[in-house]
Amino acid sequence: MVAGPPPSASEVYRPNRFVSLPAELDPSTYDASLEKRRAEAERMAIRARLKRQYQLQLNNPNPPAVIEDPALLRWAYARTENVYPTFRPTPKTSFLGVVFAIGPILFWAAVFKADRDRKEKLIKEGKYERPFSVF
């Protein structure tokens, strides 16, 4: 039985939804290739363009009352108004809808009905001791 290569640091660390990989264990930190530098340069160009737009608005002698952030507007729109048009009933969404939306209503209706029926039966038999009774 031949042992494979020893697990890499990121495989030992196992980043997940709650913690991300530290930069020291990430192999892309030590990657100094041209593609990475080109990608970083493009991202910096986009960032610089956006910063220039923002600074021009900020340092304007007649600044607008509110400098709207299009990213914020898009974020708010996507989370509120764009959900219904892009929603599509699929097996997964239907299943989740039944489990989380219809299921609790039916479950709690059954629980309350059973509880009330039990109390009614006890009252009819005369065995129910009223809590908080003033008598």
Add this chain to the structure above:
Amino acid sequence: SGLPKDLMPGPYPRTPEERAAAAKKYNMRVEDYEPYPDDGFGYGDYPKLPDKSLHERDPWYQWDQLDMRHNWGEPMHWDFDMYIRNRVDTSPTPVPWHTMRKHFLIFLSTMLIMFCFGEIYPSYRPVGPKQYPFNDLYLERGGDPNKEPPVVTHYEI
């Protein structure tokens, strides 16, 4: 209401041209742009950014919005309000998360098992029934003061 319709989020992009247009709309590189999978959940063409909280962003860089560590026009994560610095923190931990979880569960389960064991098999110093003075509290318990109380001795010689 503030932006024209083509700058607002829309449906899931199907063709490469729609992808490129969506990347340009969200101020991202075409290679970086990755929409949420088209499962009908209502995400549309919103980009799927890495799930990193704002704690991980550089505190010394001159952000446009310092408290949110966010630049003007930069695409915001879908769960941006969850990842702010008052809330969820996904910074890397010195100990891997699965190790922390394992140690915590070992401790918790050991303590719970020991407490349940103590409930089932209690262990304490030997005790006897409580002894009351004044002939077993004869007068306090409503005994007749004219009659002789019965003598109660709790010892044997």
